[in-house]
Amino acid sequence: MTPQTPSSSGSDETKVPPKSAEERLMVAVRIRPLKSDEPQRALYAASKKSVVIEDDTDKNDVLRHKRGADKQYTFDVVFSENTSQEEVYDVTTSSLVKDVLNGYNATVFAYGATGAGKTYTMVGDPSAPGIMVRALNDLFNAVKDKQDQYSVTMSYLELYNEQIRDLLNPSSGYLELREDSRGRNIQVAGLSEISTTSTNEVMLLLQKGNKARTVEPTAINKTSSRSHALLSVTVKHTIPIDKKNHLRMRIKQGRLFMIDLAGSERANKTKSRGKRLQEGAHINRSLLALGNCINALSEGARYVNFRDSKLTRLLKEALSGNCRTVMIAHVSPSLTQKEESRNTLIYADRANNISNKVERNIYDVSYHVTQxxxxxxxxxxxxxxxxxxxxxxxxxxxxxxxxxxxxxxxxxxxxxxxxxxxxxxxxxxxxxxxxxxxxxxxxxxxxxxxxxxxxxxxxxxxxxxxxxxxxxxxxxxxxxxxxxxxxxxxxxxxxxxxxxxxxxxxxxxxxxxxxxxxxxxxxxxxxxxxxxxxxxxxxxxxxxxxxxxxxxxxxxxxxxxxxxxxxxxxxxxxxxxxxxxxxxxxQSERLVRQHELRRRDLVILRYDRQRQLCEEIITRQRQLMEENKLKLPYDLQELYQIYQQEIHAATYADYSVSPIISPDKLPPISKIYSDPIFRKSVSTADLSGTDGTPPSSADSDDLTTNNSNFNNVDNFMGHPVSRPGLSMRLPPLQPPSPPRTSKHIENAFDQNLRRAISEDSIATSKD
Ligand SMILES: Nc1ncnc2c1ncn2[C@@H]1O[C@H](COP(=O)(O)OP(=O)(O)OP(=O)(O)O)[C@@H](O)[C@H]1O
The missing domain is CATH 1.10.287 (Helix Hairpins)
Known part of the structure; x- marks a missing residue:
């Protein structure tokens, strides 16, 4: 399996990647060291990309041993027991940090059974800090000297027994998860978003959050996290488009989620009772929902149910949205945890098939939207x-x-x-x-x-x-x-x-x-x-x-x-x-939408200008061909025909929404009918059947002089496409009009452009 690590776009801002690219989730596996009270091993890293679970059947029983061979799993990367925290961070997350600075969304989450080492990887300890600390450090170092351009905000929440708590402000009680009616735009209402530019301050906040997290000893893990913890850092880079007056801004906004999930557990192994048992049930339920989503996504299901738990609702974007995602699956090498490790590897293997559409979040906004x-x-x-x-x-x-x-x-x-x-x-x-x-x-x-x-x-x-x-x-x-x-x-x-x-x-x-x-x-x-x-x-x-x-x-x-x-x-x-x-x-959301609509109007205007120019060029070229009685090559005839059909199809589509465009309006290319050379021999009756039928090639035979086949408009342009329910009549001839030059078209375009710009300024000043 070729590792497809989330490619980093580095700090090169000129490299603009394709608008949105399909990217596979990166899956890494980390094996924690065996503990002194775990004498027997059942799992090991066979290479930098594969992990093996040993078969525990009796090696002397030849028949059974043959049947149950060791099972090998391959991933993007496998970290063996002695891999340092630094290496894990470098391989999995450091490129995500660069991506976030460049306007991408990214998620790194730790998955695995209880006691497998998730919190160690994500949080670590003072002597061996984990991913969260390292990522925050790198982010803040990157923006340290550019505080006027960057704003960084962070939030930290825990999901405990299906309830959301703000780890940066634990006294605020349980918070609500909100989303729009289509299950998008998920937000936690009232969650503190602390904006800071100081690395020290952010480290203190992280420590504070970790202390507030619900941790209890269980038989498997003395410091078992009983909740899922989600740390989110948003980096917004504001660059003035208009350097002179700073009125228009380009914003690149990236968000990095770092998630330490609670570990799945078996009640009989953790010896949980009462409150612990209830916590375990909640943890397992949400992880089961996550597992179901991973299954569905890996099979390419059209509908994935993220609504089963708050965890999956919060992870929806990371698993199926615009996000570069890295999953670090954690396993214990111990024989006693073999089943848990096997389950983790199975899910990790499935997650390998998930891919997301990733695109950079860049948008231009007017200054007051940023205000x-x-x-x-x-x-x-x-x-x-x-x-x-x-x-x-x-x-x-x-x-x-x-x-x-x-x-x-x-x-x-x-x-x-x-x-x-x-x-x-x-x-x-x-x-x-x-x-x-x-x-x-x-x-x-x-x-x-x-x-x-x-x-x-x-x-x-x-x-x-x-x-x-x-x-x-x-x-x-x-x-x-x-x-x-x-x-x-x-x-x-x-x-x-x-x-x-x-x-x-x-x-x-x-x-x-x-x-x-x-x-x-x-x-x-x-x-x-x-x-x-x-x-x-x-x-x-x-x-x-x-x-x-x-x-x-x-x-x-x-x-x-x-x-x-x-x-x-x-x-x-x-x-x-x-x-x-x-x-x-x-209000600002409304403004952003209005702005986007106006921007699209301008783009449409530009396309319209290009289209008009193309029509002008085609019509003039055709005129020249007619005048010089040039023989049309076959491929060009075909292109005319496709163009004609395309125009008719568009006219048909437009007609259903726009009363202005009549279905029987001759496509602009057919302006040739009104050119003097044709007017000589074509009358309205020639072109339009009174019963509304399109003219046959025989009807227009008079048009030709020498090259009747090639000069016959219908022959080389194809008949207008008739649609059921729509009578496709050719229009009456237009009175002769001076040819529209590109200058005229440009003027019309400029007028429209000006109108759009002034409407924009009116609308914005009203806002
Ligand atoms: N790679 C490692 N190197 C050294 N010690 C580790 C490593 N991974 C885990 N440990 C130790 O193993 C113990 C359990 O790890 P940790 O608390 O991170 O597990 P967990 O998966 O987060 O468990 P839970 O889901 O119960 O919270 C801790 O004492 C931790 O310090």
Missing amino acids: YQTVINELKNEISRLQTKMSEERPRSAAPVRMNTTERNKEVRLLREQIVDTFKEQMKLRRKLMEIDSHLLGLGMDAERQHLVISHWESRNNKLYKNNINQSRAQTQQTLRRKMKIGEGFRSADNIGHETADEGSDGEIEGESAVQQAWGELADIEREQERWSELRTLIEQKLEDCRQRGVALEDKLPDILSSDDEREILALMCRVHELEADKMAL
Whole structure:
């Protein structure tokens, strides 16, 4: 079996992989060392890729021994007992870390029976840190000096008895798993997402989380994890697309899940009773659900039931979504654990057949969409801070004793009102900031539009433009500005681009006045941008002041409140923050969708332009052929025919949704019918049967002069495809119209493009 490790794209950002690639799950097996109380071995690594379970039949019983041979399993990689933590990390996870930095999702999960070494691999100990510590370390080192571009957030949860607990904030109780109606977009509501850029802080958080995890001794493992633990780190890399004004951003977002599953166990072996027994049952049930999913996925089932347990719902993306996944199956070499090891290897072997579609999460968003995200992150941070405050045991202050109840209540009310007011003001200022950003975005788009007009003009009038954009642009700009200054009309301008532009032609005059206007507007836009940027700085300062006031007020709380009051207020504030964050998340999601739709509109417009140009070229070429009575090669005839069918098929499809396109509209290529050369001999009656039937080749025989077969449009274009229920009539002849030049098409395209851009700016500024 060829190992197909999750290929790392390294840090080379120019290498853009295919949009989405099918990738097989990587399966590694790690064998833990035998313990002193495990005298007999049943399993060993036969090579770097294979593991053997020994047959335990009596070696002297020749017949039975022959029947039950040792069983060998092959995997992407097998780690023998003495493999170091570093090697395991390097082979399985270090490339995933690079992938995550490049915008991919990745998961590494440890699977296996209880006591097989999963927690050792994932968490490790201080002298031999495991994958989680090493991965976090590498991630933070990679972004250390680029904190302005990267944001890193982490969360850590445990799934214990089918209940989700936040390991970074254990006092928050059980959390809910939410997903949309189609079972996608799975999220844990209320889970703290801590954003940090400090490696030390993140290590402390990890330690804190590990301490909070439910661990109990069992007969098999003194430190048996009774829960599944999921550590998630999200890395967001924001790169300005427009380096000048930072209004449009490209975001690469990758997420790394590191999962330490609880181990499957047999109650009689673990000697579990009571609570332990119940835990074991839950663990086994969720692992059984995981096993079922692995089975179904490995067999290529069309429907896989992820809904059987929370574990499988949480792992859905890793097993069947957009994610590079590595499974590290753990086995004990001990004879006493042979059956458990065999089961693990069987599942690992099946998992080898699972593959995922992996693609990079890169999207372009306008600045204010990222702003929403910033505000949401800030609110989430505040929630975490307040929650930590709530869980801290505070010494009771002397103040409540000094004050009587009425005084204290009055003071508490006042403080609460002040805190809520400051929060409201903060939200108002944040929204104001977003409005300003939105306006700046609109201005940026306006500027882009003007640049489009200018560069269009430049490209038409200045050949240098393509070879040396900057020089050419600066040159054009300088010349135009000089002319504007001295009030010279563009009509009388020299040939600015030193090119062969048609001086005096209507199009040229139009173009010149448009470019003059564009420069004027650009100057206005720049002034506006400056004004709004100043206002933004002012509001930002106000927001910072307001935030400081809020923190100062919160700090007053311990002096005035008894612990219960304080908790109540903090809980209330958390709720308000949560609601605001949820609202913002919804708004930003809506914006992202709108943005995506608008982007697609632009792409469609571009395709449309290409299509129109192709039609123009084909029609003109056909015209030339007709005029010169050229014989059409057979393959070209065929291509025309396919094209004709394609156009009819598209027209048919469009007709069902769009009332604008009539089914009997002749495809643009057939514009040839209206060309003078045809008009001479073709009449409407010739082309369109009154009964709505397509014209036969005999009907159009008159069209031909010499090469009747080749010049007969239906012969070489094929008959229009008739569809049941649709009468395919050819349209009446169009009155002769001047041929549409590519310039006309471009103008129409530019108008559409401009419309789309201005709609975009209107929509964004409304948002
Ligand atoms: N590769 C290894 N090298 C040295 N010691 C190991 C190794 N793997 C596991 N151990 C030791 O074996 C014991 C059990 O390991 P661990 O707790 O990681 O198992 P587990 O699979 O997580 O079990 P459970 O599912 O019950 O939590 C621990 O004392 C651990 O230190």
